Amino acid sequence: MSKNEKNYSDKDLNGMSNGELARLGTELDDVTVAYRKERFPIDNDPAEKRASRAVALWLGIGVLSAIAFLGVYIAWPWQYKGLGDEGVTLYTFYTPLLGITAGLAILSLGFAVVLYVKTIIPEEIAVQRRHDGPSSEVDRRTIVALLNDSWETSTLGRRKVLQGLLGMSAVLVGLVIAAPLGGMIKNPWKAGKLGIQGDGTLWTSGWTLTEKGVKLYLGRDTGALAVKHETDAGEHYSTQGVTRLVRMRPEDLAAAAMETVFPLPEEDVNDGDLYDPTRDVYETHMHSIHGPRNAVMLIRLRSSDAAKVVERVGQEDFHFGDYYAYSKICTHIGCPTSLYEAQTNRILCPCHQSQFDALHYGKPVFGPAARALPQLPITVDEDGYLVAAGNFVEPVGPAFWERKS
């Protein structure tokens, strides 16, 4: 009969009990158990019950916290509420509650495991001599036996309640970690509110509204914030009468200058002769500013430069005099192409240094971007304000599978 390198045949190994294999494994691994003491040598020791209950308590807290986290994550009102809105108090608790319940779930599971090891598993000090090389058959068999022995020693096999709680809390804590990833899964093709063909989030922007016949002004961001009011009830902040976006006239921009503008629907205008101090348009203006594809660079070229412009076929009438409006969203991977260099008429994206030529329909001339910046058709209305003359004719931002241009 063939013997393996440690002189134990398969028959020898098969004839050994789990305990014998575990002991053999310890010896063969050069492990010396220097100290070992059972925690509860006497059966039915009340101290054992107390220790077990403490572990169960922490596991129970972990399970309840994980369930609470999932409940808050799914059912708590999370939609943004501004100051003074109905439900703002509940909304402000959303994030803290997620943090508290998730933290408690993970910490409780950690406490329970540490407590179990410290109070129930036998105390042991083992020392192993280090050696090199691959594991032999004997080592592999004995390590399995040692693991089995650890399971037996842990006494977890006969503690059904702890076993169940541990399993449940491990699964729930896993869910606590994995569930927030669900919030990142979105269908980019889901139809939006506009009810027009291709109204998915990647196809449209705030400028798409022009297709519904709404006049869209080029709104300049004033940076205005809520203002303080003194009333009999004390001081408070309000956005009433605060106008974040204002309409622009061509003369508001000097030659060789650039201004970032956002879509400002006619119904949300609150400036100039339409100013009404009792109106609150702040939130709608902020929605426009935060729209991921809304930012547009309005560039006023010097007249001498404007004379050199090469228009893109089909976009010859997209500009208004010396004024050109290009999407600010880089066609590489979507950073804001914030830098307009007036001397060279180049637009620079600071992320990966793509450069676009403002005199050449925003086509890329350097860097990783491969497509021109989409151009927004603009004009002025009867009152002399700059307005969008239509929608972009191509999707704004980086490339994606389905786009054709």
Ligand code: FES
């Ligand atoms: S995102 Fe603009 S160059 Fe990369």
